[in-house]
Amino acid sequence: MPSSFVVRSLAGIVLLNLLVGIGAYFVAWQFNDGKLGMGSIGSVFLAMALPNLLIGGVTRLFRMPIGRYFLRVALVWILVGVGLLWRA
Secondary structure, three states, X not given: OOHHHHHHHHHHHHHHHHHHHHHHHHHHHXXXXXXXXXXXXXXXXXXXXXXXXXXXXXXXXXXXOHHHHHHHHHHHHHHHXXXXXXXX
């Protein structure tokens, strides 16, 4: 597997997650009347992990190598989200 595939795949996954995170942030901001604490931001990170878990799980069923990248990025978002929720 060439390294350019890895970089492009990881960059695409991170970009997808940033777009999901921006959407989750604005939804949380709207429902909390513009007041966001650490717990709300932690929930945004957990919301960013959910699509990765779904996509990564489905692609791993079909033995596609890109599923590993989705699951690794989901693990990072889950750790950050739980860490923020723990501190809130």
